Amino acid sequence: MSSCEFPLDSQVQAEACPIVQVIDRVAGKWAVSILIAAIQSPVRYTELERAIPGISRRMLTLTLRGLERDGLLTRTVYPTVPPKVEYAATEGARELYGHLTGLVDWARRHRPDIIAARAAYDAQQAAA
DSSP, X not given: OOXXXXXXXXXXXXXXXXXXXXXXXXTSTTHHHHHHHHHHSOEEHHHHHHHSTTOOHHHHHHXXXXXXXXXXXXXXXXXXXXXXXXXXXXXXXXXXXXXXXXXXXXXXXXXXXXXXXXXXXXXXXXXX
């Protein structure tokens, strides 16, 4: 059960709830790869399956459904035989992608600081 399912009894919870929900959706192992592929151009299920090593059909289907439910992907079915299905990123996903690349930039800039902080913490814990 997520913390957002409990009554909000503080301003901190009220502000954290939407953040937790978004991070839960996009921080999954497969969601970012799917979004990146769909942002480049509309993509078919089999293209995603080939482009993302290690993803099972079930996990691909579940992740696509979740991203579509959250309004980050649109699913278009073309009336062909067999049916052609494409997934495309929404404007919201494109905006989110901009923020994710900002997070990646931040992580790259601060990676040495994080490594140093971890080493210092681990040394302090080992000495205690």
